[in-house]
Amino acid sequence: MIYRRKLVLYTILMLAAAMVRADMCIVAVGTVGSNTLLSGPLVGAQPGDPAETRFNVSNPNPLGEYWSYSVEESSFRLQVGDVTLYGCEASPLLFVMNDFGQTGDGLFLTDVTIETGYLFHEHFYDSSASVFTSPDLTLCVGSYPAEDFDSSYWCVEECWYARLVLDLEILYIGPPGVLHSSSWAALKASFR
């Protein structure tokens, strides 16, 4: 029964992914680990506060084991506790790698300018190269718990000594229309 539910959900996700092949959504869910920010809307965030980032990507650029995607600025959302920041600047690129140099799998977004000049970073890396089977995000649809990555850097930075560090609980990759908040519980329960 559980297997059947997984299969049905996976099939739905894959069909949805195929329909919007160039458009995928990355959602990271976790909590605040530490906060040394000095100013701005997230200065009051406390360790343990719930955190979530999401953004849509498009325009995959295949570069072998290392693909880049354009992040859609208007889709970017960072939520920490009861504070939500929307949008980012300068068309950042998300990089996804699979078996890159035969050393690992990962997802990398770096130096993204968001509200009030904060810089946002999101790196999740698996040195065993077993978490992804392709740098094509449409082939990576699913949910990935923090344990799947042995290195993470997910934070909001104000300067080199002032940053809000986020601890990942689970990463979702899927079509934007599927990854809305009401489906997270079902996804989490079904995939893992």
Ligand SMILES: [Ca+2]
């Ligand atoms: Ca791999």
